[in-house]
Structures are given as structure tokens and as C-alpha cells.
Amino acid sequence: MNLADGCHYCHSGEELAFLAGPPAEAPDAVVGAIAADPHDHWSGEQWEFLYRRFASRLIDLVRARRVDPGLTLRPFGPSYANLANWPVQERATTENALGDTLVGALKHWPTHELVVLLGGLACAYDDLTPWLARLDTAPAAEGDIIRLTCYWTTSLLWGDDDWFTWWHTDDPVTPVREWTAAVRPRVERFARAHPECKTARDTLTAYDHLDRGGISPWWYPGHGWTQWERRGLPGQFGWLRPSAAN
Template sequence: MTTAQQRLHHALDALGRTARPGPAVDGCGHCYAPEELALLSGPPDLIPDRLLHSVAAKSPDHWVDFPTLYRRLAPRLLRQLTTRTLAVDGPLIAARLVSADWTSWHRAELVRDVLDAWWPATLADPTANAAEVLETVAVVTGTATPWLTTWAGTRTPTAEHHLTRTVDDWLHLARLPDLRLGFYGELPVGPEVAAWIADLPPHLLDADQRYWLHTLYQA
């Protein structure tokens, strides 16, 4: 286990220690049977994955008190999300966390600790989808700037490979300068990302990427 992975493991454990049973969950009786609502009211670790993943994706209007429910489920959801065992896209989880007003939660800093640990662990993992993780953490926090800064400053072969591959996608698929991140495209970052790419060290961009960037700015 790398240092980055260890930091993520410790952050997840700290958040996990906040998980508790909560008040009775009241929600959509069409989508969830009484026994499922009872499970959601009990210990989060005992909720079956199928039910957990369903709740993770449902819109807030399915629940009488969505923020309280999502706060209780967040430790387990973030553990599965960061270990790639959650059958729900990260950007959708990000949208739900924002809807649940996660920054107002008691011990919200523990959620931020997980995000802060997840990003360097992603940049160190050659099998990770760095673009999707960036999209997730940027939407959760409302900004891409600190995550992009960390990425540009992480001078390892794995981080640089993730970077050049993602930049290639953004440039060649003509997603700039109108790039929007998020499951609903709710976070506009096109100008910010374009300026960030332009400031990258030259060795991180190949000739084709420099051409596309030049074309973008000329346009």
C-alpha cells in the first residue's frame, strides 16, 4: 500500500467512525418497501449493497429528510466510491452530496479529508480514471482549481500519464472552451481548464496537443 493509499485508508476509517443509526427514514413508498425503509433506518453497514446503491442514485425528492439520510450513508458511500466498488458514477454521487449540503454537516471536515486523500491516491494509481475523479471532487467542492494545481505539481510518470491522456480528451473532442463538469454539467470550467493547460510545462504536451491548444486560442 502506497503512502497515498494509506492516507486515504485512514481518512475513510475516521469518517466511518461517525456512522450511526438515525431517525426512522421516511421516503417514497412506491420505490421502497417498508422493510427497506426499516433497513435504511438501522446501522448503515448492514444495508445491502443493492439498496445502498439505489438510494445513492435516487433524487432528493424521494426522501422526507434527504440531507440526514445521505449524511448517515456518506461514510459507506465514499468508501465504496473511492475503492471502486460502488455501482453509481462518481459525478452523480457528487451532485447528491451537494444537494445534501454536505459542508453544513457535523464533522464535514472528515468528508473533505477523504477527498483530499483520494486525489493523490488516484494520481498514483495507473488503473484509476483520473478524469472522472477530478470531475467528482471538483463538483463536490465547487471548484477545479486546487485539484488542477495539485495535478500539475505532481511530477510522477503515473500522474503525468493521467494528465496527458485527459488533456488529449479535452482538446481532441473539442470540449474546450465550453467544458462543463458534473453529472448534469453543472460546473463550468472551460476557461479555467484552458488557462491551466496553457500554463503546463511544455514537456507535458505533445505536438498534437500544442497544435490543438494553439488553434483554440487563435479561434
């Protein structure tokens, strides 16, 4: 594929030659920079060419947390490289690599970074639910599911639903609300089995307030800071902190 008409403001001639040449020879910085290109810097055919040849490299960069996961995964979507139209086996291989990255992130990434990753994955098919379904079958992930559920239920109480920077959807709340409702029995079982887990207890508290249409029992971070300082306490005194132990 000829990439010589690529934007020379964003890529040098040498970088364009790397992108068109043997994939293994392209530096990581050049590969990772593709995702930041505006939609109209490449044709649909060029986006697909670039993402098909560099998919495994880009996913490795995401897995290593060397790039913005939402920005890097966005071009798998229908307006860019359009993963849905790739050959069946190639698409399945890429989906599984993305799914494995998600499961690893569930276990090892901070929750807010996991949510950014989920937003990037949702771009692929303009749908969050297939990726949430992969979390449901993640092995030995109960405590990790609790942390994500706590994050989302407390955010729903605060009305803080601006989770996804690169997935542009009119309704980010419904898939999150439906998923948190579906995993509630898991949270309840975990809380009974681990009564010492504050994260599980806080999540049940959040469920209860959501059921009653109540307001959050926790001050929103930032607002609460000044409230606690006025009482002579550290600003972070009342912050909701998930337990690291479960």
C-alpha cells in the same frame, strides 16, 4: 433519524430500515441506490444524515467503479447533503478520501471516466478548481496529466464541452481552459523528454491550433468515420488515439 417517510416507490420498507439501521448491515445495492433518488425524496437533514453515515461506503463504490461516479457524488453538493456544512474534521476526512479516489482514477481509469468523476466532485462545492489543484500535486503523474490534457484540448478545438452530466454550471469551459493553459509547460517538458509520445505531440498540436483560433486538424469521431470509409479505409483510421505507453 426517522426515514419512514421516505419514498416507498423507490425504497421498500426493508430498504428504509437498512438505511436507518447499522451502516455496516446495509447492502451495497441499497447504499448505492440513494444517489439516484430525486432531490425532493429526502429533506436536507435526511440527505446529510444518509451521506454522512454512508460516505465511506459510497466512495468505496465509486473507487471500485461499481456506480456512476457523477451521480453518486452529486449529493455531496449544497442542495443535498451539503458537504461544506459538515463538521470540520469529518469534512476534511471525506475530502481527502475523494481526493485519493481522484488520484487513483487519474492513474488507472480511462480518461472519459475520469472526466465524469471530476464532474461529480465539482458538485460538492459547485467548483471544479479545487479538484484540478489536487491533480497538480499527484505523484508521478506526468503521463496521466498528458492524457487528460490531450482529451480536453482536443475537445476545446471541437467545441465539445458537454463533459459533465451531473454538474450543472453555466460555464464548464473556463476552469478547463485555465487548467490546460497552466499545465502547458509540463506538457512541453514531457514532450521534449519523450519525443516518442504521440499523445504529447498531439496535445502540443492542439495547443497550437487553440492559440491561433484555428479549427481542429482531426475529424470529429463519427463524422470522420464516413469520410475515411469513402476513401476505402477503416472508419476509425483517423481517430485520435492517446498513447498507452506514456
